[in-house]
Amino acid sequence: MANAQTRAITACREPAGGAVQAALSGLGWALVGWAPEGTALLRQVSERQPDAVILDAILPGADGLAFIRRARRLKLNVQPAILLLVPRGLRLPGLEGLDRMGAMAAEATANAADLIPALEALRALPVPLPKEKAARLEGLLTALGVPEHPGRLCLYRAVELCWADRRRLNALRAALYPAIARSTGLTAEQVERAIRHVIDGAFRSGAIEEQHKIFGDTIDARRGKPTSGEMIAQLADILRWEG
Secondary structure, eight states, X not given: OXXXXXXXXXXOOTTHHHHHHHHHHHHTOEEEEEOSSHHHHHHHHHHHOOSEEEEESSOTTSOHHHHHHHHTTSOOSBOOEEEEEEOTTOOOTTGGGGGGGTEEEEEOOSOHHHHHHHHHHHHTOOOOOOHHHHHHHHHHHHHHTOOSSHHHHHHHHHHHHHHHBGGGGGGIIIIIHHHHXXXXXXXXXXXXXXHHHHHHHHXXXXXXXXXXXXXXXXXXXXXXXXXXXXXXXXXXXXXXXXX
16 A cells, blocks of 8 residues: 555454454554445445455445455555455355455454454555456457566556556666565566567567557657556556556
8 A cells, every 4th residue: 555544444343344444543543434334335435445345244335255256346546455354253255365365354353453464464465457358458458569577567567557546657676676576586777678678579570450559649759659557547547447
């Protein structure tokens, strides 16, 4: 999550709701909203764009898994990491795949201290592209003529991270490239060069019509190609606003 203070919205019944608020306060998080049911929660997420959402796994209006699927279709600048609170002993199908949805589960409890480890893990939880958006991004990279090269993976990861949090576009060298470096084994400088290399290759020999269709007249005619930041931002916005 890009900002120093994590902003959260909750949808939790008592007594767990009180424990969540106490845990958030203890961690210095900002509670920016509360909702009694799933539809209101989706509306608040859309309006307030929090970094994190903590909700009961069984929620009026939408159970936790349904909420996650619907939230990932919202056109958000920040896709929140999501924590489902599951009553002790309740077995819900689908929980084993939560990490692929930028979500995790923890046992609902009235003890705030028991929630702190889960909330700390939530703050660092990545939000990956949903399957259909991942396929769309691969299609866009191919259509643009981005070559098979380590830089293609770096560009994919950059777009994925900026789809999840558009604020990362404001800190390419300071935060985005180092984050990609940690997951690829490259240095931040190598990530930057690799992305620039595949963009150069695509706009030197790629499909001009497809490039114009995606970028239109936004490219500086003197350069003939987008900067790395422009490329990442445009592709992330396509994924954000389509569908």
